[in-house]
Amino acid sequence: MPKIAAIIPAYNEAENIGGVIREIKEHHPEIKIVVVNDASTDNTEAVVMESGETVLTLAHNLGIGGAVQTGLRYAAENDYDIAIQVDGDGQHIPAEIDKLTDPILAGDADVVIGSRFLGVGNFKSSLSRKLGIRVISLVNSILVGSKTTDNTSGFRAHNKRAIAFLSEHYSQDYPEPVAVIELFRNRFRVMEVPTRMRERERGSSSIGALNSIYYMIKVIMANVIAFSRKPASKEDD
Amino acid sequence: MISPIQIISILASIFIIVFILSLIRQRKLREEYSIMWLVGSLALILFSIWRGLLDIIANLVGVVYAPAILLLIGIFFGVVMFLHFTVVLSKQADRNKSLTQELALLRNRIEELERSGD
Numbered sequence: 001m002p003k004i005a006a007i008i009p010a011y012n013e014a015e016n017i018g019g020v021i022r023e024i025k026e027h028h029p030e031i032k033i034v035v036v037n038d039a040s041t042d043n044t045e046a047v048v049m050e051s052g053e054t055v056l057t058l059a060h061n062l063g064i065g066g067a068v069q070t071g072l073r074y075a076a077e078n079d080y081d082i083a084i085q086v087d088g089d090g091q092h093i094p095a096e097i098d099k100l101t102d103p104i105l106a107g108d109a110d111v112v113i114g115s116r117f118l119g120v121g122n123f124k125s126s127l128s129r130k131l132g133i134r135v136i137s138l139v140n141s142i143l144v145g146s147k148t149t150d151n152t153s154g155f156r157a158h159n160k161r162a163i164a165f166l167s168e169h170y171s172q173d174y175p176e177p178v179a180v181i182e183l184f185r186n187r188f189r190v191m192e193v194p195t196r197m198r199e200r201e202r203g204s205s206s207i208g209a210l211n212s213i214y215y216m217i218k219v220i221m222a223n224v225i226a227f228s229r230k231p232a233s234k235e236d237d
Numbered sequence: 238m239i240s241p242i243q244i245i246s247i248l249a250s251i252f253i254i255v256f257i258l259s260l261i262r263q264r265k266l267r268e269e270y271s272i273m274w275l276v277g278s279l280a281l282i283l284f285s286i287w288r289g290l291l292d293i294i295a296n297l298v299g300v301v302y303a304p305a306i307l308l309l310i311g312i313f314f315g316v317v318m319f320l321h322f323t324v325v326l327s328k329q330a331d332r333n334k335s336l337t338q339e340l341a342l343l344r345n346r347i348e349e350l351e352r353s354g355d
Contacts, residue, residue, distance in 0.1 A: 036341070056344075056345050057341055057344070058341050059340055059341070062334055066334050069338065070341055073338055073342060074345075
């Protein structure tokens with residue numbers, strides 16, 4: 001029986017986090033839930049504590065990258081075979097976790113990303129945001145020489161080797177697309193599977209429509225720089 | 238012939254060096270960050286004592302108005318300093334992140350140990 005952990009980064013998600021935890025428990029009672037509370041100012045921590053799940057509370061806000069990396073470090077230290085990343089706002093559908101873990105369990109991939117643009121697309125968002133994600137993914141695909149449709153997706157699963165790597169090397173800013181590049185550069189097998197995505201239940205997304213273009217340019221820059229880096233294993237030599 | 242302005246700039250440069258050295262002695266400034274400041278103030282002293290140096294450099298690079306060189310060097314020095322600071326700052330932020338994560342992981346481990354101890 002593989003040890004699987006679900007890492008849930010959460011910043012002020014007191015309203016949503018309870019539902020996310022319940023839904024994961026409902027579909028996958030065997031999965032260990034680890035909420036990383038990124039110095040929330042609401043009672044996210046109390047809600048998770050009440051549910052009896054593990055919560056790692058950061059002393060100050062590190063942003064999504066630092067929060068996810070904390071969960072990956074937890075998974076590495078506690079010897080988990082698979083670490084799934086699930087957003088704390090209820091966007092991702094826990095019933096689809098199997099889609100992410102199956103290719104890893106079969107040994108076909110090291111990292112599996114749930115894509116909103118493959119096959120069963122029901123992803124609704126502003127045109128500018130969709131376009132932004134598309135352009136970022138296109139640049140990414142060109143850089144790594146392999147098609148990725150949705151490299152900003154935060155719904156992904158990592159095997160043990162990828163957990164060990166990412167717990168050491170994880171970007172603070174725009175971690176999702178940069179991680180894809182760094183994984184490719186270090187010869188990890190990254191696979192995309194189609195997943196659905198819900199509208200945000202409450203609260204607002206971290207990226208407003210107006211900032212989409214600015215965000216896009218910054219992410220593309222971060223991607224190109226990540227690509228220009230030497231693979232980590234060579235640096236260590 | 239030493240002009241008053243020369244005496245003033247030599248004194249000012251010496252004051253800056255003494256001030257930097259005293260900061261290091263009081264451990265308010267770490268040696269690794271003080272090198273740039275010391276090099277900068279030594280350059281100031283050199284230019285104050287040897288007035289002809291500025292003209293020599295200006296002639297060499299083809300600048301008509303010699304004091305402009307001083308301005309250029311000053312700005313360049315400032316930019317290098319700022320860059321140096323942001324590198325130091327980034328390193329600090331990285332360590333800070335790592336410590337924050339470690340703290341959260343350790344706190345969780347303590348809580349779990351306490352729970353299993355009850």
